[in-house]
Amino acid sequence: MNLLQKVFDKIDQDWEEEVHFLQKLGKYPSTLGNEAAVQRFVEKKYREMGLEIDTFIPDAKQLVSTPGYGPHEWSYDGRPIVVGTWGAEGSKTGKSLILQGHIDVVSAEPLRLWDYDPWASTIEGDRMYGRGICDMKAGVAAYIYAVKAIKELGIKLNADLILQSVHEEEVTGNGAVAAIARGYKADACLIPEPFGPAAVTTQVGVLLFKVRVTGSGAHVLGADQAVNAIEKAMVLIEEMKRYRDDINAQPKPKAFEAFDHPLNVNIGVIQGGDWVSTVPADCMFEVRVGFYPDIDPQVMIDEITDRLMQAAAKDPWLSQMPPDITFYGHHAWGLDLDKDMDMFKVLGSAHKKVHENDMEKIAITATVDTAAYNINGIPATCYGPVGDNLHAPNEWVHLPSVKECTKVYAAFILEWCGVQNAEEVTMEDLTVDMY
Template structure:
């Protein structure tokens, strides 16, 4: 049987069993796995039992209390290439249930849509990875290499106990990786901006409000001046390295032609974005505030490092003659990407076209994800998964059923191209 014939056989098998795939996705959504609190016990037990039904062994790794990483490997582990399929079980909290038009944990299918928290991010993609793995096992496909399914519990709060924990402890390794994170139907994300989150604390001198602005200094007033300087990060002209310019240009094309409502956001691909996320300061209107804290989320494009940003900020804030302190919060990373011609990128992109008969190409992500961890370990990686992007992390999250099926077909076909 030729490689093309084998892929068609696997794709046909997914099509024939698509109701089973959709039921699997519904079952995953029906298990609340909100993070926080981050207890993955119930969903991990469900997945492990499902895989065992098809004689797929599951290794459990508890990285933190009630946070379980599940690792399963099929194929030839003695030789050949290693491919990793990765997904996370945790979802962001559903929030105010009265603002949902349906039960966020119903897993209901209605009018061609899968409904519920995690439908797009990323239980539909996770279901596809699991299902594709079982199809290969059910048909006894003799793989010339191995496929490892890595299911992690902690992506939505930074991922410290998920992917980076597995990599640090040498539990998973591979020549390529696919993460089933939400993406556009024909455009996997093969690169992402860096992340630079920090907290700025400005110190003042308390006193009676009736003596301000002579008395002080006023921590809030000085923070306002500092914020004005921080926001100027957006104005820095950054020279994008030649090797990533094609990725930037194709991503601009994507924003113009595919997600047309995003065309106005094209500049974020080459700029430092600045979001003043929280501000907290003062005790009372008639007291000069002693402290003010601001938390800031910056995303860094290719061409600038966090060290350069820190130097810029220090220089500008020092010039204000204020007392302040900057400390990093959450994760920090540099802009990173995988070459569009890397075998793992080609395996996914080529099979999107193989399955759909439509043009596909990889693009830049303006946020961050677990992909950066794989690249830190020199594992080429990209992200491709079913999603209705406007509903991610919001109310009434959903995804088209047809997309779930399409992605599962791509997943199972890509294994063949990558490993053979």
């Protein structure tokens, strides 16, 4: 039996354990600021696998000077990044690899719209349900069990393999940036985000910002003289909707031609007022804007600020009391990678060991941590399981796709990093007898 078949058989044997591990991961409500417990759980797993552990708190000073940094408005105290390294012994003739997953998840609210407990990892048929189960704890289980199968079979790799469990992918990207700032680098990085069994070559850039509007608060009896901050915020929200239409009406780069609406401008949060019969003095809303690759996020910051300030200038109140605009979180560049790079060739070959079709290369209208790696010179892509309802009620992952992803990652690792004692392992050995 050849080597890859042995690894695939091991993944099959460990499958129940992998599902159980994923269920446990899914039970940690690891929203922003609440990642410590699940990180301890991952650290324990890395330790059991015999990896060299580096658990560290992101250094805010280092972060700020590293490309890809997104301004943060909170502390990193008690919120570790966990890195487990499997260092190659000997000559290291292969190519090194980072496998990374983000362990943070978005809020499960509103809970009333769920048919399942978002923190119970319920299995029904081929699906597992839960907040973050697809985005992207299933991918975390997949890369861990791919490495575990290889390691437990006693196979030795020709290059270092670095496993990283990070946070803040959902808001700043600073977990990945912190690992890069700490000095972790490799010849490639794979991130099993759940965009399915396809390689992401192209993605939009993303900015987040807050707009604060001040009115002239007064009791509702004097409301005809008062200025309502919520109504004034609506003036600016309307402008953001026009901006969305304008940027999507521009000619699209080729990679995004298939999308009707590649550049999402999402009003994600609004807060204002505190009593029904008081004219609200404050209103704040938060916006996420996507933009095409090759545009400096700073150019977009200037454009959006200009657009909001011009709308404010036309309004009698806002021209006197302009909005306060704060860009925070993601300052992520878009990406359009060379589709012929080695990473895609090896991933395509690994994909064919498990799937009959050729691997697709896709564009996405979101940002992920690959942005931070590529801007720091480390080629990175996503390839992962299948599921649905990401950032929505009843999020689920298709379990058979998690197993397939685990196998593709194992095949990629063997070919990319190379296997020691290669005289005993011919390339023929890296094919699989049957699947």
